[in-house]
Each structure stands twice: as structure tokens, then as C-alpha cells.
Amino acid sequence: MKKTVFTIIFLCSVLIQMMAQNKILVSERIFLTPTHVYYDKNDTVEIIGQILSTDYSDFYPYSRYVYLELFDKDSKLVSRQKVRCNDKGCFYATMPLGAIKENGKYYLRGYTQFMRNRKNTYYPTVPLYVGSRPVISTDNHTIKASFFPEGGHLVNNHSQNISIYLCNTINQPIETNYWILKNGVDTIYNGKTSHSGLSIAAFTPEKNANYTLQTPQNKQSFKIPSTERIPTIQTTIHKNRLVCRILSENQESSNTPLHLFIYHNSFGLKEMSIDKGLAVADMTGCTPGVLTIWLTDEQQIPIAQKVLWTSDIKDATELEMKSVFRMNEKLSFCLNDTVPGSQTFVRIVPAWDSQSISSYAMLNFTNELSSSLPFPPYYNEEDEKNRRKDLSSWLLSAKQSMIGIDILKEDSITYPFPIEAGLVVSGTISQDHHPLQEASVQIYNTANQDATITKTDANGHFDAQLKDYADGTKLYMQAYSKKGETGNYLYKLDDYAFPPIQQPETYSSYAEETSNSNTLASYHTRLDSTKTYNLDEVVIARRAANKKQYEWVKNRNPFEYFDRNFLEKKPNLQTLKDIIIYTNLVSVSSDNNCISWKSKRYDHIRPARLTQNGDAVVFSNIALVINGLKINYNISDFLTIPATDIESVELVRPGKPYALYHDAPLGLFDVKMRYLIKKEEISSNGITIQPLGISVPTKKHEIKLPQAEGKYKVLIDVISPDRRINSFVKEIEVKK
Template sequence: MKNLFLSFMAVLASVSSLYAQLPDDYRSEQIYLSPLQASVMPGDSIDVEGIVTSLAGDNIRPYSRYLYVELIGEADSALVRSKVACDSLGHFSLRVPTDPLDRKGIYWLRAYTSLMRNFNPASFALQPVALGTTLPTDDGIIDSNASLSLFPVGNVLSSGRPQNVVAYLSSGQGFPLGNKKLTLTDADGKVITDAITSPSGLATLSFLPAAGQTYTVTFSDKGVVKKQTLTAGDGTTPKVEGSITGNRIAFHLEGVPHGGRLMVYDRANGLSEAAISDATGSMTLPVAPETATLFLTDADGTVLASTSMAASTASAPLSFSVPSSIAAGSPLEISGLPNDSMSIVFTRILPADDLMSGHAESAIKYLSDFASPIPFPQRYFTSDARTRAEDLAAWMSTASFKRFSPGTVLHESPNQVYAYLPERFMEITGQVFRSRENPFRGGRIVAYNASTDCVYDTVIGPDGRFAIAVDNFPQGTEFFLQPINDKGQPSRSEVKIDDTTFPTAMIDRAHLPADSRYLAADVSIGKGSSLDPHLLADVVVKAVVKSEPKSTEQFYATRYKDREDIETKGYQSLRDIIRDMPFLRMERVNNGWVLATTRSAYSLSRGGTLIPVLIDGTLFEPDEYASMIDMPASEIESVEHLTPTQAIAYTSRSINGVLNIKTRNRGTSQPAPIKGTIVTPMGLDTDAVADVATIAPTRPGRYRVAVDVVDASGHIRSAEKWIDVK
């Protein structure tokens, strides 16, 4: 119980620290999911590793010690839901089962913590997995299904000042088209500028638009022509542009309404407001941000326009070495990676055309807070530093901040924003009633873990509510809950366990390949829902409660000695029998004897390990044990160490069970009816992934070695290198 108290104080300290940052911090957690296989067959398990972080200020380690991982089907239904523990660094692993009858197609792993539920579910971790199908390969075909998209920085093309327009070019399969020329012309067909797409299909076109003029961006290759047009505005539409240089953010505003406000959010500094004295200005933040979002709002905080940006100086790419080629099926050797105990490293070998596998750097630093109509640069992690910086800046200018709306959080108190606190320990919560609508007041409630014999208790509040902190337990564990009144007597009161709620799933499948010519007839990727996930009601899972406990005779067989055992083993006295029973011992205390157990959460100094003794239904006190201990074995019919659940029927002093002795030719006591409640709360998925070497695929070909590192300093970096499997 001391450890539980310390854990409780630790979580209070962490929550106090979290609240101390409010109301301008709005920190959350982020999760990276790393499936070890790009594709599995129905009926196989999906082996997953991952990490939970909390990027805020100088912090990176998570507040939470538990997360939820779900397997989402094509109809946005959760087929599997697991609760998983992570270590102090945030690392976790699990095996997600699939059903042999599951339909082939693209499924999704979704993960979140309790703390993350305070914000838009769109910020939860998402990772697609292929079930029973192979990933599409790039056929290199450029046809009429190719796509060209344009995104003016700030979402509006302004006139009279230099503008940047981001273009994204992809094939009909969804693969980026790199090294392709894009041309921008005016209404008369005059070429103003051009650009070459990066390996990720991104290009930025810079020019000076004229008010009211229409401009066209054209892609032409092998007879395929794609065009998109843009018209410059007149400056009345609300718009905000910005850039980051160190800890200084420069901005330019258009269409500012009366009473308009300018806010900026970044993880390092929280939510700030800048004074608007002119259309162009700047603000200096205490800490240099990596990314930031500017919000132009009305007087009430309703967002009218926004823009997201990345710092102009990106961090150095992760450096490591792998051989240029490797034999099929052989272990991969990687050098140059950290090997200290405070760093987490993920390694995978991915197919050359795999567009679905994520990376820690993009998932944690960018995709957890930002959403874009185009995918994160798909060749980002195989590009050089300059291309990475240009692609990141281009993608960020197309993205919008998705985790929360300033107008919403500014009108809420910290307690309203953070309705869900981090889960630092397992607990059972509920309410006790003496009768319908009459809460149980005063007293305590005791929880017995039927699998481990550990005992936990807590006070019952004036409204009958309780929250019992318990040690980690696996899924399927049963607990016996017994209310005890302020006189120490078991009470036949109704115990209602809180139902568990989960956020509704809604998956955006926009970036998955959808052309039927690239998918088998029996493969589906699903369409999902078009509703706002933040507005959907939670899924409620009813608590599992049993009115009667199941038999535990088989589990406790080693704690029972009958007449046959006594005669077979030749016991001479009760002392001999107790010595041969597991987890029991006789101890001399103050010139007397006590019976104690070696399995208890309580200390002997507070009497927590002591076990009452019942002989033919009569309860013996410790000062009577001296005359009892040498009782001849010939007079004993049976000796049984009852479980706490069984013992509560005889005495309220049964937190560690009761030693029930029946003598020969005597009447036997009949236990009173059970007064408590058996519950099965949601436990942990303990089927972790074994730590094994990264093995090369058995099929020869061109692959990518993907590495993610979250190091001891809190840096999150990912990179890829090409490798040939022979």
C-alpha cells in the first residue's frame, strides 16, 4: 500500500505540474505506431512496437503509463481494442490478433492515451496495415488519372506582394511524380515561372500576382496534360502569412475585421496573442519553436484564417550505416545508432514502394498536430537535408492545425479542457448504494484480486463513490469487491462499477490508393464516415459484473489438507500441517504466536499479514494460538486456507484470508451468503513482441531500411537508406 500511496502522490505532482502550465499550454501526448510487418494474412497477429511522448516545453517523456490500441475495420468499427502499459520512456509493444474470416483489405491501427482524449480524435495515432493483400507497386504509368493540386500559402492568392504557391503532383496510383516540370502562365499564356518537383512530388512556385488576374499551372508529359488555375484576390478576404526565424515570428495580415485578434500556438511556448498595430509585424517568443500556427480570429476567438509553418533551419538528418546489399533472410547489421538505455530505436525493412509505413519523426512532430489534403512528403526520409527542408516548408504551408480550436479552449477553464487526466496506475472506480438512490456513506471498500491474492482498499466518499488503485493486471482478471461499514462489518450493498467509454473511430482514407485497377476484386479499403469525429458520442462498454463468484477449488487445491493428506504425510500436529502449506508461517511475537502470510500488500508492523484462525466455526484470538498450535493431527479432519472472498463470510477481519480448521466428528460451520460483488474490469494486453533482430526479406529486390530514434536528449529523428536484397 505504501507503493500505491507514493504512486498516487506522484500522479498528483504530475497533474499539478500539468495544470501549472495552463491555460496557455494545452499540452498533450503523441504516439508512434510501428508495425513490424507491412502486410499480414487474416488470422495472423500484427506485431507492433511504439512510443508515447509528450512534446511540451523541455519535456518529452509521457505522463501516461497506459494507452489504448485499436484495430479499425472498413466500417470504422473497432474489431480489437487493447489496453497496453508503456515503460517510463514511453516504449511499448503488443500483438494485435486478427480473425481468419476478416475480409482482405486495408485496416487501421489507432492509438491514444487518456490525456489525448481531451483533444480532437483526429490527433490520435493512425497507421494503416494491409490484411491479406500486398501493397501496390509503382507501375510508372503517367495517364489521365494523374493529379495536380495547388495550395497558395495562407489559402488565398494575394496581389501586389510576392506569393508562394505549393504544387503537388502524383500518379493515378497515388505515388509522387518527382523530377517533373511545372509551368506557371498568366491569362495571356505568358510563362511567369516554372519549377521542378521534388522526389516527393512537391514544388513551390514564387511570383508577384496582379489583382483580379488568373494564373494557370500546367504539367505536360508524354501527351498527358494537367492544368489548375488560381485567381488573385483583392485583399479583403481574411488571410495570415508567417515565417519563423529563431524565436521570432514575422506575420502579414489581410482582411482583418474590427476587433480582430492574432494568436500563435507552438508546443514550446503554448498559446500566445500578438498585438495588431499594422498589417505587417513580428513577435518574439521565449523559446525558438520548431513549428507554429498563426490564427487570425474575430473578437470572440473564432478562427477566420490560419497558416502553419516550420522553422527555416531543420534539424540534421539521422545518420547511420547499412551495407549496400544483403542476402535474403539474413540479419541486418546497422552501425552508428545509439545503444544507451535511455534511447529508443526502431528498425524495419520496407518495400521500395511502401507508402503506408509511418516514421516517428513525422508521426510525432507533425502529423499529431497537423492535417493536410496531401500526404506527408513520401520521399522525405530518403532525401538530402536541403530537399527535406524545402519539402517540409511546402507541406506545412498546406496543413492546418487540428488538435484544438483557440476559440474553444480560451472559453474553457483548465478543468474543462482537461476532463481526462493521465492514467498513471490501474484503478477500479464506481459507486456503492445501500438501496436505490441511497448512496453508501462512510466506511471502506476492499478489492481482492482473485488471481494474485493481493488486497487493496480505499475509503468510500460521501456520495458513495470510490476509486481503488490496484497493481497491473491482465485482461480477464476478476476482483471481489466488498463494502465494509464504519463498524468494520461486511455490508450487503449494491456496487456499481463505472462503464468504460471509448472515442468513436472515424478514419480519413484520402491518401490510400483507391483505383480499382490496382486492387484485387476481394480487397476493400472502405470509405469511412464524413462526420466530424470531435462531435460524435463516445462508445460505451458496460462493466462486467457477476452476482456470484466462480469456484476456486482448483486454484486453491494446494492450500487444502484433508484427512488423507494428514495420514499419508504423517503429520503429528497442527504446527506440522501449517509448515507444509504455501505462503503461511507461524511467528513468535511478544511471547505468543501469530499466523501470518508471506503474500500481502500490507506490512507486519500494522498487522496486515495476520490471518485469523477458525476452528469448527469458532474464531480464535492470537493469545489462544499457543494452546492451539500443538493440537494433535489425529483430531483434525481438514485444514484450509480460505481465500479472502470465501473468508469474508466468516469474519470481516479476512483481508488475507482465514485458516479454517475442521476437527473430526464435529459439526461444520456453514458460511453466510456472499455479500460482495465479482467484477472483471478492463485489464492489460500482456502479449508483448519479442525483441528480435531485423531480418532481410526472403524475396530479392530493392528495399528501404527505415530507422527511427528517440534519444536520451529528446530528439526525434527518422531516416531511410536503400538496400538491395539478393
């Protein structure tokens, strides 16, 4: 096992060194989605998804585990799971909603530990509704508008593109005509937003002129951001040739030393040479992906940013599916030209749903980019021409969030969060304030009897890689000194902090209907301000009680095992001593410090003498193990534990594995307490820990047609080994 651990560490080390040398931030991207969007309380959410590498040459991920978190609109954590992926990064999970107390909108997010090396702590998040539905309004009389100039701001005397987004009062996109007016009189541009509420307009701002957008609805007018004296950029890609133009208001600004940097996952960070306000780069061989361009000043402080997409958006695969199904039918379809080994994800949602996001959008864009606008909700339902327009418009609103401009100033990229290829328990062990060096640390899985052995270093620190264990599993940990002795050691597990929960960006950066304020500055302030929460502010809701919690104990000996149900029916059993004597198999000494067998069957077993500071002490033939902590001397105080605080008591006979593990040759009483106290530092012969384990799905994933007549949309996502990511939408009707 040590050889395996060393090999994993070595490979991770080589991979990270290669990343740093090329100054490429290699990370991972995630696609996750519930199979439905709308649930009721006590339902179980089925979650499907895929992890991929951001390195196009690798494609498949490095991590083997993904973290799934459900939180509410106040960023309070409801549930957290750790799920194992298959070799291709595909995963499936089920998440019960029993802990949810209120109906409303919730959010589901996912990430790997390796993804935490990125600059932004925001990870892809999808909405989920419990006991409610999103409000759908057909009232388009009142409109809100947002503007996103190319590069981030407008400059005078240059023709520039500006993205326009129009929506109603509940943030639903609006398809409508509009006009751009100069000084409220001259019409200089007219256009129409798409079904996703997006459009691109082009005009040349002039000094001392004001520009507004007007719509037919109530003749609303919105102020377009004013120009700035800061230079900006304008970019185009044509036939693999990237052209960047520096736009500035006057010659004085154009003579200011500027730098132009580009970043792409296939080649990393490069600086482009600027000659007379123009920079050109050959993009031949550039793989599909996001291309980010920064214009910086002399101190490498960014003053403009542009995001491009370096791939054709045409689908190479065609979907064949009929339009009408019967309830008792199985959903069937055909994807032409699909590569063998492709991962296919299928969801069925109501026809009016616009909340579900595709793998194409999430894996290609929203993992790496952030925007105050939703990705075009009808992107996969449009033709190629309108897709291209919507994507170009949305990209003007997006900014790079996976990496920061600080990458320009760093000598190398650091990766404080390693690739998680196995479950690891780590911490330090000390005795009398001194590290326990070269100690053997044994970790025992109480559920399946797996055992792992590792050693502490000179600082008393240990790392143990374990086999996968289910969430809720208790692990018993015992340390032995270099001489093989146990003792009252101090165990401290390494702190594990989860990333702060961050709400998805809300679409609140709207232009004012007045024409006497500069909305650009306030827009940037709102867009860049996000609220984060520390770990101690996160409340983890208790899981719903398992109604069949004790059915498994029916196979146990009823005279040697007493669970909570049994104890509640025996009010005469007041203390742990009463429960032990009730077995009628053992006796307790008059001083309450020794438990021994009544029968002489085990007289041939001689327990080891117990000494403390060189002197013999009173010991119990039959030990107590309370929540994993072995106690076999001075037990009298523990025998007075009230029965109301006890979950279960089991008599483990000599020779049983659990007794041998605890070095209890004459057996033990295994006591589980009802109320567990979180132990960060415990001084004992050993401790029981319960770290986050692997969540196992509670049911098999099946694709079924809705059992109600109506119109629906089938969402299909295909991730192919040839690195293609395709998403399809097909409207169907379900009949009886």
C-alpha cells in the same frame, strides 16, 4: 498505498495548475508502428512505439499506459489493448489477428488518456494490410491536383506562395513538370513537383484574372482557387526573427481591427502587436517545434492560419550500414554520435513500400497537425535541400489540430482527463437507494490473490488504485458497511467511454479540371468534415478461441474439478446438482437448500448463523459461488442450472484462500458459467468484474532479416535523451 495515491494526485494537480497558469496545452505525442505493414489472417502484429511529452523541457511522458486500437475501413473496432510503457515511454505489444474475418486495409491508432484533453479526437493512425497489398500504379497519364495557398486563401495584388500536390488516380504522388497560366494563355510560372508530388509556386493574383495549372500529361488543366476579399497572412523566419505581413486587397480591409496570435509549446499563447500591417517577434531561444499563427477579426474569429517549423532539419547523427546481407546474417549498423540511453526502433519493409511513417514525422508533425495530404513519403530519403522544400510545401497544407482557436477566449485550460499513472477501478455502492457511506471496499485479484482496500465517500463513491493485472483477469469486489457487515448492496461501476473512432483524412480534396467554379469553398468544406462514430456503433469482435484453453487444469484434483470437456463426455450429468453429487464427497438435503460434507472431518467447524430481517433462514454448509457471487441460502433454484450452461465446477475445501476470501468456512463450489451477462448494476453480497487490463506480449521482439531474396528498406528511428528525434532509411539487398 494511500500515501502513494495522494502523492500522485498531488503531483498531477500541481502540474495541471502550472499548465493552466501559462495557458499552454501540455499533452503527449505518440509514435507507433507495426514492425511490418503486410500480414495474413491469424498472424500476430508486433507493435513498437514511444510516448513523449509535448513540453520540450520535460520530453519524457507523464502517462504510464497507452491504448492501442485496430479498426477497419468502416471504423469498426477489431481489437483494443492497454499497454504499459517503461519509464522513458517506450512500449512493445503483440496483437493477434484471429478476429479478422475479411482481407483488406486496416488502421492502427494509439493514444493515452492524457492526450484526450486535446481539441481534436483524431489520434495518429497508421495503415496495416491483411491478406492484401496496396495497388501500385505506374500510369501517370491521368493526374489529380490539390492547391493550398499560404494562410488559406489568395488575395489580389500580392505575391503569395501556394502549395501544389499532384498524384495519379490511386493517390500516388507524381513527379512532373507543370505550368501556371493566366487566363489560359500567359505562362507566369513553371516548376516541377518532387518525388513526393509536392511543389511551391509564387505569383501575384490580379483582379478578374483566372489562373490554371497545366501538366504535360494529356495537357490537363486545373483551376487554381480564386482570390477572396478577406485579409490573409504571409510569414517568414530569418535569423530568429519572425516577420508576419497582413495582406489585404484594399486599404479599407487593412483598416479593419485585426488580431494576430502565435502559439508554440515552449512559450504558449501570445498576441503580437500589428503596426501598419506588419508584426515582428524575436524567436531567440525558441525550442524545436510547430509554430502556429492565427489572424483573427475583431471577435477573434480566425480568418487565416499559418504553420511553421522552428528547427533545423539537418541530421546530427550519421548511419553506417552495408548494402548487402545474407539471409543467415544478423542485421548490424552503426549510428555515429548517438547519445547513451537512446531508444532505437528498427523495421524492415519492401523496397517499394511508401506507407511506413517515421518517428520524425509522427512525433514532430502529425501528432499536432492534420492535413489532407500524406506527410512526404520520401522525406527521409532526400537530401537536405529537397527535404526543406517538401516540408515547406506540406506545412502549407497543414492546420493545427491539437488545440483550437477557442483557447484565445478561455480564461484557463481545463484537463478533464487526468494523467493515468496507475490502474483505477471506481464506482458507487448503495443500499435501498441510499449511498453506502464510509464503507470498506475490498477488491480481490482472483489470478494472483492481490487485494486492495479503499473506502466510499459521503456519496457512496470509491476509487481504488490497483497493481497491474493482465487483461482478462477477474476481480472480485466486496463491500462492508461501517459495522463490518455485508448485505445486498447495489454496485455500479463508473462508465468508461473510449474516444470515437475517426477515419484518417482521405486525399479527396482535388481541384476540378473546369475553370468555372470556386473550388476553395468546396475544398474547405470537405477538409473540415470528418465522420465520427459513437461508442454504441462500435462492434468489438470476439477473440479467437484458445485451443489450449483447459490444459492448465490437468494439475487439479480430477474428482473435485470438472471442466467443459469433462461435462460434454458425461451426458448423464444434467444439472448443477448432478455435478455436485458426482463428487461423492457431499450430500444435498431433500429440500435442495443445503449442501454438507459426508465425512465428519469438518464437524468441528461451526458455520456462522445466517439471519435475514432478524429471523433464521435455511442455509447451506457448503456455499455456491457463481461467477464470483456467493450464495449460501435458498440455493435450490441454482441447483437446477443446466449443465450445458456451465463452463466449470470446482470444489474448494475449507481453509483454502478462495474459501476464506468468500467467508465460507466449510468450503464452496466455484461455478463458472459459459455465457456471461454484462452487469452494470448488480445487487448482491459482492460482484465479479473484468475491466480492461494490461496486454502482455505473446512473444519476444526480435529483428530478423527477411528469408526471401530481394531488395528492402531498413527504417531506423532514434529518440535520444538530448531531445533529438532522427529517422534514417537505408536500402539493402538480401541474398542467400
